[in-house]
Amino acid sequence: MSSAQKTVSVFMALISAMLVLILGLYTGWPAWAWPLTVILLGAAWAGVTFATLRTNRGRPLSETVTAPPVPEVERRELPVEDIALPSALADYDFLFSATIRWCPEKPYAQETGTHHGGLALQAIVERAGAVTLAHQPLRSSLIQQELSGALAEMLPDRGGRIRAMALDVVLRLSEDDQRRLDRLAAIRKDEELWEHERKQEKSKRDYLGHDVLQNTGRAVVWWLARNDEKVERTVNDIGLLAQLTSAANNEQVAEPFRHLVPGAAVEEAAEVVRDPADLFTEFMRQMGFKPGDDACVMVADQVARAIKDKDADTAEEIRTRFAPPEESPEESREESADLSPDQGTVGEEGGDGGDGTEE
Template identity: 45%
Template sequence: MTTARKTTIVFLTVLSGLLLSIVGLTQRWPTWAWPLLAVLLLVVPAAVFRVASMRCGTVPVAFEEQLTAAPVERTEHRVNQVVLPSKWPDYDFVFSATVRWYLVDAPASAPVLNPAGLAVDAILKRARIITEQREPVRSSLVEQELSGALSRMAPESTGHLQAMAENIRLVLVRQDQERLDKLADVRKDEEVWAHQRKYEQSRRRYLGEDVLKDTGSAVVWWLTKNDEHVEHTVNDLALLAQLTSAANDTDIPERLQHLIAQQAGEPTAPDFPEAQPPSAPQGPETATMRLSDFLDSIGFTDGDVRRPMLAAQIAGLIKEQNRHETAEAIQHHFDPPASPALDDEASTSGSPLA
């Protein structure tokens, strides 16, 4: 019988005695009834104890059963901020995960071990095999790859347990991530600049090797630009001849010099070669004037933003042909450097010149 049952029986016996005493006083029991009541209150609990002991018997409690239950063995461990190498030197991953394991049955003579340490070491080795072969620019993709590779139980090297990992997180150090972002921006800018340079070179080759190769090519190009209006193109022959000679830094052919004279309002020389005056030397100033006349004729007058842009492209084309003096003269004429007075005024006002 347990202690709780004994306490309950004693409590009920005392309570019953009190109730019977109250009833006896109210009913005025005879004097001989009170000794009988006292005997019953002593005999009945003793009989109950005896019967309960005979039914349950004596059950000895072992010493081991009185000890506190053994603690539950831990089977997981959280790993935080462990550095793992990547494919690039000096760029490391930062690894975090929850490591889980279970022990393999071992003989009684097996050495005492720390299962958490073995499991963590096994997971880090498996993770390193993957991270040291991956570039750090895609850390989130490597994180998903690790989640799949470490999501199954696998035996560790000593064979004492099997381990896996979950809740994996793989990131880069903040400073390294910022450096990689800057490098990516620079690479993108370089690609854009390379395409722009290639485009400019292509346009210059087109103008120099095709459009302005000679006066005939320039006439054909200008004819297509003017919707095959022959009369308009014929009127611009003198300007095309000047533009071609300026682009190639050569003299205007003698057969076209009379067109230049007509445009300037000078009398045309007779068609006798010995009577024609020698052609004027073609210097940087002449090339600049011819280019200016041509731009005026096609509507790119002073103040038009397209005028210095086209002149700069032609100057670059001439510079590629090693005619630096003519190219610099054209550049200086159509896009002169800012005067010191404008620089002082811009620095005083605080706004940079465009």
């Protein structure tokens, strides 16, 4: 008899004795019935035990005690390395490494043909991808901490067959992608810096062009404020400020400040002396003459003849400006000579007239 059978026999004997005791007390047995009941009960159990031993005699132990088969223990940890996970930036994937741990959702359920490790890997990759897809691949170390927390709990998979978690999580980028992102970050920083500098420069130009140098008066007030209200120095610099204002607005120096600009009056006088043809042209325009008209050509030719001995270049310039488009200056001069009265002709006409009178 095995130890298990002995234990069962003793247990059943105790239960039987308790039942007989309860029955005797309830029915009020006489004193002589108690020893007889105990003898009968012991004999009955002795017979049962003897019959059991006789039945199992000669049988091997493996036949008398059948132990349940020990199920094959499935390894419940799986290391994975460099699994690509998507990021919020296209074509830039994270590389995920970790140790995946799992357990069956129902430990005593018999599931044949199921690879729990594959289910655990699928569940962890899905959970990790949902986290990384919401982040830019710029700070992988920070995202790694968030991912470690998200995968640190045993959670069931979609089919409810296993629970899985991940340990020793490592999240990184490939060397090529990291190098590209570093270059893009450097370029982006340079562009932002250049944009700020451009805006600052444009702001200065707008301030100077549309406010400070809008006119000479504004420039003088600005210069006075910049020089701690040094009036004498500001007064001495009014000519320079007038020049700056005129240059900024692409115009000549205003008349009230022209005398403060060194050499301005001399240049204006030289310009008048240097361009007499322009003065004559303006005179003809104000008088209503139009270039090409017969009267205009005649007047211009007479003026050119008058000043030819003093300034041949100016005379030629005047004759050229007012000559008809289809005629050259020489033809215009010859035509004017033919049309103008000649002193010899007048004498001849007078002589003829005199002769006629005398006759």
